[in-house]
Every structure is written in structure tokens, then in C-alpha cells.
Amino acid sequence: MIGPLYKILGWSHGTLMLLALIIGFFFGYALYRSGFYSSKKLAGVFYLYDFAVYKVIFGGIVSAGLLIWLSSTIGLLKFDMLTFHPSYLLSSLIGGFLFGIGFVFGGFCPGTSLVSAVTGSFDAMAFILGIYVGIGIWDIGYSWLFKGLNHLGKIKEKTLMELWNIPYIVLIIIAFVIVVVTFPIVMKVEKKFKDE
Amino acid sequence: MRNEILEQYLPLTPEEKEELKNKKIKKHHVATVFLHWFNLFVWITELITGAALIVSINYRFIPKFLTDIVDGVYGTRANIIKTHIFVGVIWAFVLILYALFGWRRYLKPTLKQIFFITKDDIDWLKTKFEEVALNKKVHYPPQDSYNGGQKLFAQVVAIMVPVIIVTGFIMAFHLLPPALIRWAIIIHFGAVGLVVMGLSVHIYMALLYPPEQEGFFGMITGYISEYFAYHHHYKFWRKKKKGLDAPPELEPKKDWGPIFAGIFLGVVLFFSYYLTGFGLGASGFFQRTLIAVLGAFAPEAVKAHPYMGHYWGVYPLWNFLVFMGFGLVGGTLAAMFFAHHKFRFRIERGKNITDIQRLVLSVIGGIIVGFATRIAGGCTSSQALSGGAVFSPSGWIFMLALFAGGYLAAFIFRRFWK
Numbered sequence: 031m032i033g034p035l036y037k038i039l040g041w042s043h044g045t046l047m048l049l050a051l052i053i054g055f056f057f058g059y060a061l062y063r064s065g066f067y068s069s070k071k072l073a074g075v076f077y078l079y080d081f082a083v084y085k086v087i088f089g090g091i092v093s094a095g096l097l098i099w100l101s102s103t104i105g106l107l108k109f110d111m112l113t114f115h116p117s118y119l120l121s122s123l124i125g126g127f128l129f130g131i132g133f134v135f136g137g138f139c140p141g142t143s144l145v146s147a148v149t150g151s152f153d154a155m156a157f158i159l160g161i162y163v164g165i166g167i168w169d170i171g172y173s174w175l176f177k178g179l180n181h182l183g184k185i186k187e188k189t190l191m192e193l194w195n196i197p198y199i200v201l202i203i204i205a206f207v208i209v210v211v212t213f214p215i216v217m218k219v220e221k222k223f224k225d226e
Numbered sequence: 227m228r229n230e231i232l233e234q235y236l237p238l239t240p241e242e243k244e245e246l247k248n249k250k251i252k253k254h255h256v257a258t259v260f261l262h263w264f265n266l267f268v269w270i271t272e273l274i275t276g277a278a279l280i281v282s283i284n285y286r287f288i289p290k291f292l293t294d295i296v297d298g299v300y301g302t303r304a305n306i307i308k309t310h311i312f313v314g315v316i317w318a319f320v321l322i323l324y325a326l327f328g329w330r331r332y333l334k335p336t337l338k339q340i341f342f343i344t345k346d347d348i349d350w351l352k353t354k355f356e357e358v359a360l361n362k363k364v365h366y367p368p369q370d371s372y373n374g375g376q377k378l379f380a381q382v383v384a385i386m387v388p389v390i391i392v393t394g395f396i397m398a399f400h401l402l403p404p405a406l407i408r409w410a411i412i413i414h415f416g417a418v419g420l421v422v423m424g425l426s427v428h429i430y431m432a433l434l435y436p437p438e439q440e441g442f443f444g445m446i447t448g449y450i451s452e453y454f455a456y457h458h459h460y461k462f463w464r465k466k467k468k469g470l471d472a473p474p475e476l477e478p479k480k481d482w483g484p485i486f487a488g489i490f491l492g493v494v495l496f497f498s499y500y501l502t503g504f505g506l507g508a509s510g511f512f513q514r515t516l517i518a519v520l521g522a523f524a525p526e527a528v529k530a531h532p533y534m535g536h537y538w539g540v541y542p543l544w545n546f547l548v549f550m551g552f553g554l555v556g557g558t559l560a561a562m563f564f565a566h567h568k569f570r571f572r573i574e575r576g577k578n579i580t581d582i583q584r585l586v587l588s589v590i591g592g593i594i595v596g597f598a599t600r601i602a603g604g605c606t607s608s609q610a611l612s613g614g615a616v617f618s619p620s621g622w623i624f625m626l627a628l629f630a631g632g633y634l635a636a637f638i639f640r641r642f643w644k
Contacts, residue, residue, distance in 0.1 A: 047544065051549045142606075144554055173532055
């Protein structure tokens with residue numbers, strides 16, 4: 031069957047909720063078994079003693095990218111019907127930069143804080159409290175302070191394939207090469223900093 | 227303590243009584259305690275909304291003014307239905323998880339206990355009848371961890387809950403032709419009725435019947451006194467004392483290797499895209515739960531708000547990322563269980579800071595991250611991972627900026643985690 035099934039087969043909203051529950055389940059399962067219930071492990075990527083975050087993200091990008099490319103090439107998936115973020119480049123830059131700073135302060139990102147909090151970590155619960163405050167500040171101050179801050183640097187191309195006119199698979203191969211080249215390096219680095 | 231009482235249910239000497247009163251014995255696992263109070267919340271919500279949903283004059287059993295109150299609280303009937311379905315689906319999901327992942331450790335042993343009926347159980351029911359109906363002075367036979375009455379109620383619940391879930395799903399998502407859906411309604415209603423009959427006794431026993439008071443607090447703390455156990459659940463007490471039911475200690479598993487974990491996550495992401503067309507996400511969960519809470523106080527203001535109104539949708543909680551968040555919690559607990567890890571309260575921190583400093587930094591980090599997700603419109607899951615896999619320019623810029631910000635902050639604040 032050609033995907034995305036929900037959109038093509040016109041499944042109900044309730045079915046989508048069930049799917050979300052199931053997908054979320056495996057998402058949480060993966061995050062937990064990756065060891066991301068531990069803020070120490072998560073922060074390790076910035077303090078160079080544990081690169082699990084980097085490896086898991088890039089491993090995920092390359093493997094998901096390959097599967098999406100393969101299925102859309104053989105006609106199993108309509109790539110155009112996938113929903114992802116529109117290109118607000120400047121907003122992503124500012125948001126990402128701030129996000130990185132917050133990550134170091136708190137030792138979590140939103141998904142992993144949820145994972146860690148339900149396993150009993152008070153630091154994750156405090157982080158979640160902070161997230162709600164941060165989002166609340168944005169929501170309340172939006173009208174007179176932050177309006178438009180989330181829509182900066184808009185370009186119409188939604189993918190790097192369109193932007194640079196490069197085939198999808200080439201980008202995946204580039205990402206794969208980055209993985210192959212950098213993984214041995216970061217493993218050496220983490221070995222060195224783990225002892226300290 | 228005499229050795230005979232380990233072999234036979236005998237009256238205790240006053241010293242033994244005192245001795246046993248001061249000792250605690252574990253009756254319920256923490257998972258059972260959580261599940262129990264979760265069930266209480268679900269049943270209250272579902273019974274109130276469910277009763278108010280019965281519009282047919284043939285079925286309605288609660289006075290109109292009570293349904294009017296519920297109508298008033300929820301605003302519209304559509305909201306009552308949505309709440310009923312929402313809570314019901316979450317309930318079913320939790321129970322199914324419990325059944326799947328707790329099968330060996332919790333559910334199978336429990337089912338064995340409640341369906342294993344002995345002569346003592348029958349005698350208990352007879353004795354109870356004699357006490358209550360005939361007002362006789364009685365002596366109860368020794369009981370398992372559930373007594374005869376509790377077993378009877380548990381059997382009704384164990385059989386009816388799957389019926390309620392299946393018929394509920396059929397009604398909520400119109401899974402069958404209309405004629406059969408009508409049957410599902412009647413069966414749903416009847417099954418709930420059977421459970422409610424037992425529930426009324428259950429609640430009376432727990433809240434009002436003095437001899438069972440300790441059992442009630444046992445459901446909060448997980449522990450009861452040995453004296454209570456001896457008197458009410460002698461066979462359970464004896465087993466515990468003889469160490470016959472010590473659960474096997476399981477070796478905690480190591481985390482997955484990051485490459486395997488990455489590939490697993492990639493496959494999950496692919497299926498998310500393939501099945502729904504959407505990627506993974508987490509920050510939306512926080513945004514929408516916050517809006518749902520704010521919306522409970524000022525729905526019109528939130529709906530009309532230039533930013534929050536955009537996220538209102540059908541209803542803020544009736545949303546892909548909210549359900550993904552709930553699924554994520556369930557998956558986490560399942561993973562913890564499968565890895566034989568224990569739930570434990572803890573604060574993780576670097577060596578150079580105190581617990582309090584760690585919590586303060588954590589809140590600050592959360593505020594920055596929460597705010598940043600609103601600027602970028604997503605977080606590590608949706609932007610970096612889901613956007614990264616389809617090579618969205620925002621996703622990659624977000625990820626590079628994230629690492630830049632992170633390394634800069636880590637360089638300046640070396641103390642935090644070193």
C-alpha cells in the first residue's frame with residue numbers, strides 16, 4: 031500500500047490518535063533503551079565524555095533517510111505528502127542555538143525529559159516545570175514581544191534537495207560518510223575524556 | 227513466636243499480637259498501587275460522563291438535574307463524548323500495556339490467585355452471609371491474599387473489563403454495522419453495571435467498614451501490618467513468612483549500543499512517516515497540554531489568541547503529539563520493565579554542584595529550551611531528527627545551531643557537568 035497511509039486511505043482522526051500512541055510507545059522505548067533516561071549521559075555529548083546523543087541522532091537520520099528514500103523511489107511512499115517543518119531558517123538558527131544552551135543547563139531535551147521524569151528523576155521533573163514556564167512566557171508575551179520571531183528567514187524550498195538541486199540519495203550518502211568518518215574520531219575523544 | 231502458627235491458623239497470644247502489630251509486610255507492588263488509583267480516577271470520570279451520555283429514555287437511570295450538572299460542566303455533549311472516549315482510550319492503553327508487559331510478573335500470578343477457588347473461599351462466602359444476614363457470631367476460615375469476596379469481585383472485573391474495552395472501541399470508532407453497534411451499547415452498559423455492583427461493596431468495605439481500614443491504607447503505602455495479614459489473609463502471610471513467594475531477582479540489562487539504538491529510532495521514524503505522514507515530536511505535547519489547561523479557565527481567550535489559537539485545533543488534547551507523548555510515557559515504562567531496571571527517585575548531577583543547584587539549573591534549562599522550541603517551532607525530535615531525515619533546511623540548521631550553542635555553553639559553564 032502506498033503511504034502515508036493515514037492521508038492516502040483517509041483514515042479517521044481517532045485512528046491517527048491510536049497510531050500516535052503506538053508510535054510514541056516505540057519512540058519512548060527507543061529513547062529509554064538508548065540510555066537517555068540519564069541527564070549525565072545526555073550532557074556527555076557537550077562535555078565530550080559520551081557521544082551517544084550524536085550517534086543516535088545521526089544513526090536515526092541515516093537509517094530513516096535510507097528507508098524513506100528507498101520506499102519513495104520504488105513508489106511505496108509519496109514524499110510530497112509528508113508533513114515537516116517549513117523553512118524558517120533564521121528562526122531555526124536562533125531557536126537551535128538557545129536550545130543548545132538550555133540543553134547544557136538542564137541536561138535534557140523535551141522528549142528525553144519526559145522519559146527521565148517517569149523513571150523518577152527529579153532533575154527531569156524540574157526541567158519539565160521549566161519547559162512549561164518557558165512555553166508560557168512565549169505564549170503570554172507573544173502578542174506584544176515575540177510576534178514573528180518564529181517566522182524569520184523564510185525560504186520557499188522545503189528540502190535541501192530542492193534548494194541545492196541534489197538527489198536525496200546523495201545527501202544520505204554524504205550524511206553516511208560523515209557518520210563513517212566521525213564515529214571513530216568521537217569514540218577516541220570520549221575514551222579520552224571519560225577517564226578524566 | 228510459636229512455630230505452630232506457621233502451620234495452622236490459631237488464635238494468637240497477646241504477646242504475639244503485639245509483636246505482629248509492629249511488623250510490616252509488603253502486600254502490593256508499587257505498580258499495583260499506581261494502577262489501582264489510576265483506575266479510581268478513570269472510573270469516576272467514565273461513570274460520570276458515561277451516565278450523562280445516556281440520552282435514551284429507555285436506559286436513563288440518573289435524574290435529569292444530575293445530567294444537567296454534567297452538561298453544564300462540560301459545556302456541550304460533544305465534549306462529554308470526547309472526554310469519555312479520551313479517558314477510555316488512555317485507560318485501555320494502560321491496561322493493555324500492563325497485560326502485555328506485566329503478564330509474567332503481575333497479571334498471570336494475579337489471575338491464578340483470583341480464579342483459584344478453594345473450599346476456604348466458599349466457606350468464607352457462607353460465613354460472611356451468616357454474619358451479615360443472620361447476625362451470627364462467626365469465625366472466618368484462613369484466606370489467600372484475596373479473600374472469597376474479593377476473588378468474586380476480581381473475577382467479575384477480570385471478565386468484564388475486556389468486554390467494556392472491546393465494546394467501547396466498537397461504539398467510539400464505529401467499527402461494526404449500526405445494528406451491531408446497538409448491541410455493543412447494551413453489552414457495554416450491562417458489563418459496567420456488573421462491575422458497579424461489585425464496586426459499591428468494594429468502596430463500602432474500603433472506606434466505611436472498620437475492620438478493613440488497614441487494607442485501605444495498604445493500597446496507598448503497599449504495606450500492611452503482619453497482624454492484619456495474619457487475620458485477614460492467613461495463607462498469604464504463611465507463604466510470605468516461609469519465603470515461598472520471593473520474586474526472582476532479575477539482572478538489569480545494559481543500554482543498547484548507540485548505533486543499534488539509532489537504527490531502531492530511524493525505523494520508528496520511518497514508520498511514523500509511512501503510516502501517518504508526520505514525524506516524531508515532543509515539544510508539541512507540552513505546548514498543547516499547557517493550552518488545554520489554560521483553555522479550561524479561559525477557552526474563548528485562548529481560542530482567539532494569535533499564537534495559541536493556532537494550536538487549538540479540534541481540541542488541544544485530541545492531537546497527534548499529545549497522544550505520542552502518552553505513548554512515549556508508556557514505552558518508557560515498558561522499556562524500563564523489560565530492561566529489569568527499577569523505578570527510583572533520584573537527582574543526577576555533575577560532581578561540582580549541589581542537588582539544589584542542579585534543580586535550579588534544570589528549571590532554567592527547561593525555561594530556555596521551552597522558549598527556544600517556540601522560536602524554532604520544534605525540538606530535537608521534530609526538527610533535528612524528523613527534519614534531518616528528510617533533509618529539511620530548518621532541521622539541519624537547528625541541529626548545527628544546537629550543537630554550536632551547546633558546545634559554547636559547555637565551554638563557558640565547565641563546572642555544570644564535569
